[in-house]
Amino acid sequence: MAITASKDTTADLVMHDPVWQRIREEAAAIARDEPLLASMAYAAVLHHERLEDALSYILAQKLGNAELPPLGLREVIQEAFASDPDLGHAVRADLVAVNERDPACRSFLKPLLFFKGFQAIQNHRVSHWLWQQKRETLAFLLQSRGSEVFAVDINPASKFGRGILIDHGTGVVIGETAVVEDNVSMLQNVTLGGTGKETGDRHPKIRRGVLIGAGAKILGNIEIGEGAKIGAGSVVLIPVPPHCTAAGVPAKIVGNCECEQPAREMDHGLPFHRD
Numbered sequence: 001m002a003i004t005a006s007k008d009t010t011a012d013l014v015m016h017d018p019v020w021q022r023i024r025e026e027a028a029a030i031a032r033d034e035p036l037l038a039s040m041a042y043a044a045v046l047h048h049e050r051l052e053d054a055l056s057y058i059l060a061q062k063l064g065n066a067e068l069p070p071l072g073l074r075e076v077i078q079e080a081f082a083s084d085p086d087l088g089h090a091v092r093a094d095l096v097a098v099n100e101r102d103p104a105c106r107s108f109l110k111p112l113l114f115f116k117g118f119q120a121i122q123n124h125r126v127s128h129w130l131w132q133q134k135r136e137t138l139a140f141l142l143q144s145r146g147s148e149v150f151a152v153d154i155n156p157a158s159k160f161g162r163g164i165l166i167d168h169g170t171g172v173v174i175g176e177t178a179v180v181e182d183n184v185s186m187l188q189n190v191t192l193g194g195t196g197k198e199t200g201d202r203h204p205k206i207r208r209g210v211l212i213g214a215g216a217k218i219l220g221n222i223e224i225g226e227g228a229k230i231g232a233g234s235v236v237l238i239p240v241p242p243h244c245t246a247a248g249v250p251a252k253i254v255g256n257c258e259c260e261q262p263a264r265e266m267d268h269g270l271p272f273h274r275d
């Protein structure tokens with residue numbers, strides 16, 4: 001007898017996906033306790049089998065408009081998640097990152113539904129996938145809609161790792177040749193931009209576990225080494241070695257980071273000056 005692959009039931013899919021399971025539990029509690037939000041909890045979460053389906057619905061609702069009909073956009077986002085399973089893994093890692101590192105967040109559901117930094121990263125993941133498929137016009141349209149809706153402007157060509165937190169989101173700008181590696185955290189109004197003096201590969205490379213404070217401008221094709229910290233409001237024009245702290249305008253190295261991955265611990269403390 002031929003063995004046919006059975007289609008996973010919703011219960012199977014939920015059981016093997018703890019992040020999705022937690023989101024569904026939180027949505028069920030909201031549907032029960034907050035009648036005004038019950039239909040949203042069903043439409044955005046409880047009607048869907050997978051986190052990817054829920055996120056496709058949520059992003060399409062946020063970003064769709066007359067030029068970009070939500071139904072068609074939802075299909076494109078689902079196509080991206082179906083074609084590259086790593087996107088779904090990255091979404092889960094980003095949700096865990098928000099939950100671990102944002103002291104104001106004690107939920108997996110709230111970032112999914114409401115946090116524009118998280119939603120902007122997921123929009124970028126889809127626009128980057130489109131850009132890789134040579135569907136540049138749609139990729140740039142998504143960038144533009146993300147900028148209008150989330151106030152976060154990320155060029156589709158820029159490369160993102162996973163487990164990334166953009167807290168608050170407002171005013172973040174990330175240029176074409178920027179790289180943001182795994183477990184980076186940044187706050188609002190961060191720019192990863194060019195100096196205006198370079199062409200081609202002209203944007204910063206942010207290595208694993210870097211923490212970038214609010215309003216920092218990191219300019220040029222410079223490397224911010226693994227586990228470094230950038231002070232709020234700094235203008236960084238020079239490379240920052242791993243596990244060092246840079247602060248000021250223009251930024252200088254002001255010390256070493258005590259912790260291994262400041263982005264994960266959200267350790268904003270400035271070290272004592274080195275002699």
Ligand SMILES: CC(C)(COP(=O)(O)OP(=O)(O)OC[C@H]1O[C@@H](n2cnc3c(N)ncnc32)[C@H](O)[C@@H]1OP(=O)(O)O)[C@@H](O)C(=O)NCCC(=O)NCCS
Pocket residue numbers: 173175191192193194195196197219235237249250
């Ligand atoms: C100011 C700027 C145009 C460079 O001008 P420049 O005349 O070529 O200046 P240089 O790079 O030679 O730097 C001269 C000095 O000014 C400092 N400096 C440069 N840009 C600075 C800035 N934005 N803020 C503070 N100091 C700055 C440099 O550290 C350097 O100091 P030093 O002489 O003590 O080493 C460039 O650094 C800049 O800020 N560009 C804006 C780009 C931008 O807005 N990008 C965002 C894109 S999204």
